[in-house]
Amino acid sequence: MSVNSITTKALEQGKGVLRLAPNWVPRSFCVPGRRIKLHPDDYYAMGGERGGIDERWFASTTPADNGPLTFENEGLSFIVFEDNGKVEKVRLLDAVAELKGELIGERLWKEHERWPMYSKFFDNKGALPHHVHHRDKHAALTGQLGKPEAYYFPPQANNYGGDFPYTFFGLNPGTTKEQVRECLANFEKGDNKITNLASAQRLAVGTGWDVPPGVLHAPGSMCTYEPQKASDVFAMYQSLTGDQIVPKELLWKDTPVDKMGDLDHLIAVLDWDLNVDPNFAQNRFMAPKPVRPVKETEAEGYIENWICYKSTSFSAKELTVLPGKTVTIKDNACYGFITMQGHGKLGEWYIETPALIRYGQLTNDEFFVTEAAAKEGVTIANCSATDPIVLLKHFGPDNPDLLVE
Numbered sequence: 001m002s003v004n005s006i007t008t009k010a011l012e013q014g015k016g017v018l019r020l021a022p023n024w025v026p027r028s029f030c031v032p033g034r035r036i037k038l039h040p041d042d043y044y045a046m047g048g049e050r051g052g053i054d055e056r057w058f059a060s061t062t063p064a065d066n067g068p069l070t071f072e073n074e075g076l077s078f079i080v081f082e083d084n085g086k087v088e089k090v091r092l093l094d095a096v097a098e099l100k101g102e103l104i105g106e107r108l109w110k111e112h113e114r115w116p117m118y119s120k121f122f123d124n125k126g127a128l129p130h131h132v133h134h135r136d137k138h139a140a141l142t143g144q145l146g147k148p149e150a151y152y153f154p155p156q157a158n159n160y161g162g163d164f165p166y167t168f169f170g171l172n173p174g175t176t177k178e179q180v181r182e183c184l185a186n187f188e189k190g191d192n193k194i195t196n197l198a199s200a201q202r203l204a205v206g207t208g209w210d211v212p213p214g215v216l217h218a219p220g221s222m223c224t225y226e227p228q229k230a231s232d233v234f235a236m237y238q239s240l241t242g243d244q245i246v247p248k249e250l251l252w253k254d255t256p257v258d259k260m261g262d263l264d265h266l267i268a269v270l271d272w273d274l275n276v277d278p279n280f281a282q283n284r285f286m287a288p289k290p291v292r293p294v295k296e297t298e299a300e301g302y303i304e305n306w307i308c309y310k311s312t313s314f315s316a317k318e319l320t321v322l323p324g325k326t327v328t329i330k331d332n333a334c335y336g337f338i339t340m341q342g343h344g345k346l347g348e349w350y351i352e353t354p355a356l357i358r359y360g361q362l363t364n365d366e367f368f369v370t371e372a373a374a375k376e377g378v379t380i381a382n383c384s385a386t387d388p389i390v391l392l393k394h395f396g397p398d399n400p401d402l403l404v405e
Contacts (some may be wrong), residue, residue: 002167006088007095007103016373017347018103020144020336020366021078022357025055025064025120029246031235033123034346035157035223042359046071047128053359058337059368059394061093065232077118077234080362083347092368093368102336105371118313119227119336119394120323121157122219127164127247129238130218133211134254138269141256143183147227150286150308151219152208152316154392156340156353162221165198167209169284170275171219175268184237185261187251187264191240197264201281210310225307225338227314227394246290286310291317291401301325306402307392315399321389326381330399332373335393341387345381347373351389 010018024038032043036056043052050069057064057075057086064075078089092115096144101109108116122128133147151167171180175197183194195218201209203222211217216237236250259265277283288305290297297303301322308316319337321327323346332370343352369378382389397400 003090003098004300006081006090007079007366008097009083010027010079010090011370012161013081013083013348015348015371016376017349017378018347018368018370019080019082019364020059021080021370022059022366023060023075023077024053024359025057025075026050026053026066026260026344028066029244030054030128031125031254033125033162033221033223035124035159036121037357038290039356039358045109054123058338059092060120060230061096061113061115061324061351062093062118062230062232066320071267072293078172079368080363085167087362095181096307098266102372103368103370104396106336106395108371112397114230115396116230117227117394117396118230119225119316119338119392121223122226123157123163123223124221126221126262127166127168127263129236129241130198130216130221130271131234131236131255132215132216132236132269133213134233134269135213135271139231139254141259142233142254144233145229145231147212147229147233148212148311148313149226150208150210150311150316151202151393152225152286152307152318153205154225154318154340155205156390157223158226161203162223164221165203167203167220168195168198168200168219169209169211170222170277170280171197171274172199173278175276177272178221180270181263181267184251184266187239188248189239192238194238195372201285206288208307210284210286210308212271212274214269215274216270225316225392227308227316229313235266237266288318292308298322301327304327304329308342312404315395317393317395319391319393321380321382323382323384323388324385326379328377330380331369331393331395333395334369334371334374335395336366336368337391337393340390340392342381342384342387343380344389346377351399401404
């Protein structure tokens with residue numbers, strides 16, 4: 001059956017709300033934090049040599065870049081059409097290419113000709129190495145796009161904080177390029193001590209951070225919801241995290257061939273002014289911001305907050321539908337969402353928050369809402385008398401409902 005046929009059937013079935021299959025991604029340099037509801041036996045289901053599964057990607061048309069062992073379609077989300085026990089799937093990537101503005105809206109299609117963001121959970125027991133995502137001009141040297149990203153630490157996924165719930169951001173004001181260059185030159189000598197040049201922020205559940213491209217960051221060990229631009233470009237600038245050596249190949253990842261070994265190129269990748277910004281925390285921290293006054297929305301049965309709102313490349317909201325309430329929520333842009341808590345009815349779908357997921361199992365917790373359905377309004381009924389429904393909603397660039405700070 002063709003992409004168009006399956007997607008059309010799925011659109012009709014969900015009346016513009018598409019069901020997505022869980023999308024698991026391993027990282028060889030990480031140890032899973034085991035907070036993303038995957039069955040305990042399945043964290044290494046993709047093979048020990050691949051590393052543990054510590055990420056789940058949402059609404060992704062971006063392939064994971066995990067080296068030569070990367071599986072086919074790794075990182076790509078699939079639309080699910082299920083009828084009378086028969087399951088058919090199609091890649092969201094192909095569905096967008098086929099149906100264009102019918103899925104993502106004419107505005108996004110005309111500007112990007114793709115779905116230009118995705119979100120994920122990353123769930124690590126320890127901290128990640130201090131690393132950078134390239135800006136567009138440097139990513140373009142290897143045929144890629146730069147990657148801004150943002151973090152939010154959902155309470156439902158953080159029953160514990162992991163080994164190091166602190167994130168190093170940027171570099172201390174006054175740090176020199178020569179100091180960073182020396183750290184990079186020492187990459188293969190054990191601990192290159194680059195985080196000696198940075199300060200760590202303690203992470204707080206229910207808050208987030210904005211991370212523009214070109215900014216060094218060593219994400220801490222909280223389970224993180226991470227909207228980002230549709231790219232998997234990065235380079236690791238720290239050689240040792242905890243007791244784990246970072247392979248030198250990751251220092252030079254996404255470096256063009258003619259710049260291999262050129263430490264000055266690695267320095268140029270950094271947005272220096274942002275890295276040494278003395279007001280970094282003030283400028284990049286994100287506390288939740290109500291979409292409308294809380295008293296007004298509570299009276300209507302829900303609470304909705306912007307949780308990622310400092311980037312023009314994406315945005316995100318947290319929607320809470322109160323127990324026993326039915327609400328209709330309108331947005332002026334398409335979005336994907338993941339259900340964090342509760343169960344009920346959303347449009348044509350029964351949505352639920354699974355307690356445990358086997359690798360390869362389908363769920364009813366992740367969906368994609370077309371622009372037409374979002375504008376018409378999605379009706380959500382919370383059939384519980386005690387448990388709220390909580391959704392995290394990820395949007396593409398230049399959300400017309402958001403005034404970026």
